Amino acid sequence: MSMRSLRVMRSYSKTDIPCAGCKLLRKRCSKDCIFVPYFPSTEPGKFAGVHRIFGASNLSKILRDIPVIHRGDAVDSMVYEADARLKDPVYGCVSSIASLQNQVSQLQSELVKALAETISLRAQLAEVLSAFPCANNQTMERIDGNECLNSSALGQAYSQDPMFDFPHLLK
Structure with missing residues (x-):
């Protein structure tokens, strides 16, 4: 007790x-x-x-x-x-659960869109940097790898969490 x-x-x-x-x-x-x-x-x-x-x-x-x-x-x-x-006499707490599941689905789709935008921006950055003769192979490897995203605090948090590991989206 x-x-x-x-x-x-x-x-x-x-x-x-x-x-x-x-x-x-x-x-x-x-x-x-x-x-x-x-x-x-x-x-x-x-x-x-x-x-x-x-x-x-x-x-x-x-x-x-x-x-x-x-x-x-x-x-x-x-x-x-x-x-x-x-x-809610008909649905009870099920309506709350359904609402939360809808929010999770919306947030997951927003996350996928944000990751797609990140990939697009990475590709644009690589294209711009490849035009400069001073961009060496090490810089390009950092862009092609995941280090550009990892350089920010937010990126480090996501890159260390296996839940947010989307290798299929990054290739």
Whole structure:
């Protein structure tokens, strides 16, 4: 159990204030109430949303089936899902996930466009430098290699991250 859960349980035993679940259900809160550590009386809205979507009986069954160390995360997840389901009864949190996936797709396409533009600019730079007689083979190798991109701080960060290694785009 987390420290917060223990504090809530200790405060419960001292003051006999029912948890938010028992308060909403208008029943007596016992010492072994499963809702006490996760739904303190100070957060009644948290339990109300979860109760409206999942129901108190289902919620208690779910919590009893989960190991104690994972219950806090499960409650947080159910609270998030219940809030999303109350805002969007049809899709719930799936609409948020779809929106984030669309953003990822857009950013990936922007990245590909930026890499294509980098390749184009590299080719132009190589063409311009080849016209100068003072440009030696070492300079051209730096351009053909990845060192022009690596010279900037941003380029160094991308060149060291294998996720941004696009050899098929650079050839």
